[in-house]
Amino acid sequence: MTILKDFLLKELRKNRTLLCIGFLLTLVIASMACTLVFQTSMRISFLKWNLVWHYRTVFWHGWLETFFISVMALMLSCFFGTAIATIQRSSIKLLRFAMLLVIEIIRGTPLLTQILFFFYVVAHGIGLQNRLITGIFILSFFSSVYIAELIRASIEVIPKTQWESAKAIGLTTFQTYWYVIIPQALRPLLPSLAGQLASLIKDSSLLSIIGISELTLAAQQVNATTYCTLESFFPLALGYLILTLPISLGSRLLERKLKV
Amino acid sequence: MNITATHLKKSFTINKKIKILFSDLSFSVTFDHVLALLGQSGGGKTTLLRILAGLEIPKHGSVMVDGESISFDPHSLYYYRQKIGVVFQQQNLFPHLTALENVMLPLTVVQRMKHSIAKKKAEEMLEQLQLTAHQHQKPHQLSGGQGQRVAIARALITRPQFLLFDEPTSSLDPEMKSEVLELIAQLRTFRIPMVLVTHEIEFARKCADQVLFLAEGKIIDQGSTKHFFTHPKTEELRRFLESTRAFNHS
Incomplete structure (x- = not known):
């Protein structure tokens, strides 16, 4: 075999x-x-699209919420991801070790567990009542760890000679990153980053577990009221595709543009 | 130009073993145009050049260039590196930038020159080195020799106090080697002193004014080129010259 x-x-x-x-x-x-x-x-039974059409505003609001969560989490996770990657490259050993520990904890536990833990334990503990903000932060933290690893990997593939060259012509560390390292790291980073961002959008569906009225919860509600399974979940899939497809297309275009 | 090193000590840790490159290296050398650093591989030539380039910090000792001592704290080194030009063994151009952009970068970023002026200067430099036809090409579109010539242009563009070459032709094919060596020989017209680590003995002979011969972290011999090649002082140097000659002719 x-x-x-x-x-x-x-x-x-x-x-x-x-x-x-x-x-x-x-x-x-x-x-x-x-x-x-x-x-x-x-x-x-004949497809009852008209019944589901009746609930179009529920879908629309759910989709908007998913869109909002995704955009916010995308930006935050890129920001946190860069921050984590920077800390990982810092010269302070203790800081690097602490970051490694956080990364391993977040990567080693399922997102669903993290959502439940952060929402019911941490957010309640610190008195954060807003589900939406909590959800966005949980999703951002989860995704940022993976993004940090992608950033680290794409920086590490750049040959040492490039750093040396930049140093020799008198660039500062910041200038070296800005003019030499980041433009070169972007090309291998983009496809994997796009993949990660697309999965972040898909992962946002898990936030329905803590009652955030995003697209998945909306579809579940419509299904529970109408008993039209296919008609309820087909728009759900479509709604996610509308968000994820432009990301992968956009990344492919950018990748072609940045080609050396 | 004068370079004086006193009691230089430098060691590396490789696989948890300490390798001492120089235990106590001292020399003083004065030259007009070109100083060649010769010697067997692993003798410490490149490390010495890297110390001069401000890329390595010696454990002990001091280095003076034209009477001015190099301060080895990171902040001073950053300013020191801006004043000199380095050309490495591999061309080390930035692959995402065109030849012109590579040459412009030290001007626009380090010297904060206006883009239009920097462009004009870089174009002039590339023209002087007969590279105008390739100025919009990226490093992977250039041949090894052309790439190395662009790297020389990038090192020259800031009008450095002196230029350092670390085996600039050792990764090139024979034809490209001569193209780069010819250019280095022409650089005399720029009146910028050059320190050259090379395996091209014949080239050093033709081009250098002074030669330093290093082996096992020590200066075995030094002197004017003419004297150095015709009257080798030590047995070690004589053997080295013979072996390279045999190699060059084979």
């Missing part, structure tokens, strides 16, 4: 046509599955 798998993988890597056929095959199977689902639901 493993021999067959290895062989197939090798062939796939070698042959792009095979890859295309594989992709097409997946597409065909997926569309067949979709048709089947549609047909079944059609047979049981």
Whole structure:
């Protein structure tokens, strides 16, 4: 079995046509599955889009909330991520160690656990009542740790000779980062950063657990009232795609622009 | 130009083992244009050059350049490095910038010169070094020799007090080597003193005024080029010259 798998993988890597056929095959199977689902639901009852249409404002408000949470968390996590990456490169050993500990704790626990812990323990402890702000902060912290690791990795791949060269022509540390390191680090960073930001948007759906009325909670509410499962959750998926697709497209464009 | 080093000590820690490069290095050398640092690999030439470039800090000792002592605290070194030019073994250009932008960077960022003036100066410099045709190319589009010439232009653009070359041709093909060596020889016209670490013995012979020969962290021999090559004082130097000659001719 493993021999067959290895062989197939090798062939796939070698042959792009095979890859295309594989992709097409997946597409065909997926569309067949979709048709089947549609047909079944059609047979049981006609799709009640009109019923769900009635709740369009619920979806719209949920989507807006998700959009707001995502944008805020995106900005905050980029800011915290840069801060963590900077601390990790600091010359104070204790600071680096403390940061490493925080990173390991956040990376080693599920986001859902963190949401519950921070909301019910930390936020309640410090008297933070606003669910939305708490949610945004939890999501930002979680994501910033991953972003910091991406930043660290993309800085580390830059050859030492570049630092040396910058030093030799008389640049300060800040100038070295600004004119030499960051422009070079951006190219390997962008695709992975876009991936991380897209998953942040998707992860925001977990905030429904603490009652933030974002898109997922809205869809759940519509489903609970109308019992129209497909009609409730289809807009949910679409709503997330509207947010994530521009990010991956934008990153691809930027990547091409920044090509050396 | 005069360079004087007194009781220099420098060591490195490699795999938790301390390697002493210089235990007590002292010399004084005066030259007009070019000083060549010769010697076997691992003899300490590059480290000495890096100390002169303000990129390494010796453990003990002092270095004086034209009577002025180099202060090895980080803040003073930052200003000191602005006054000198360094060309490394690998071209070390910034890959995201074009040749012109690479040459402009020390002017616009370090000297805070206006963009238009810096551009004009950089274009003139590239023209002088016959690189105008390549000024809008990025480093990966340049040949090794062209890249190294742009690196020389970047080091020259600030009109440094002196220029340091760390084996500038050792990573190049033979044809490109001659292109870069020719340029270095022409730099005499700029009247900027140069210190050159090189394995190109014939080139050092033609181009340098003074030679320092280092082995195992000590100065074995030093003197004017003419004298140095014709009358090697030590057996070690004589063997070194013979081995390189044999190598060069093979």
